Amino acid sequence: MIIDEIAVTAMFVHETINRMLEMQSADHPIHAWRKKLSGVETRYQSIGMAVQIDAVWNSLAESEIDAILFEEVFVPKMLEQMDFSVADLENSPKFKYGGKGAQEYTRQHLLTARNG
Structure with missing residues (x-):
């Protein structure tokens, strides 16, 4: 059974x-996948x-979670970190x-960009 949190993340x-399929160039690995x-x-x-x-998200402190927009920023950036090949x-x-x-990527790039 899928818990609600994972189901919502899966939807995002x-x-x-x-x-991404609409925006990425045809040679991006997501198309072959x-x-x-x-x-x-x-x-x-x-x-x-x-x-x-969700495992990465849940590893963050509550103060860090409050600093990142989940659907608009976190999910797309995490998908960019995936190896589709x-x-x-x-x-x-x-x-x-x-x-x-x-x-580490989240802490170095997403949190520092937000806290700038």
Whole structure:
């Protein structure tokens, strides 16, 4: 069973992926990833990415969470950190530099940009 928090994040992931497909150049790895999957498989993989994204989000302190817009900034930036080339029918994309790397990216780039 998927908990509500992950389901909401998965919805944001799926919506952001659709925007990325429209905005990214044709050679961006997200296009090759999407061509390999059906619509249903894309939704399932959105759940896998949501679990990873929520893990990074939940690793942040409450004061850090308050400084970042989740849907508008955090989810798109986390998707940019995903390696779509390693995904297949069984495995959703993973963070290029692992979960710890995504946490570090968040602290170095998203929090410092916001707190400027």
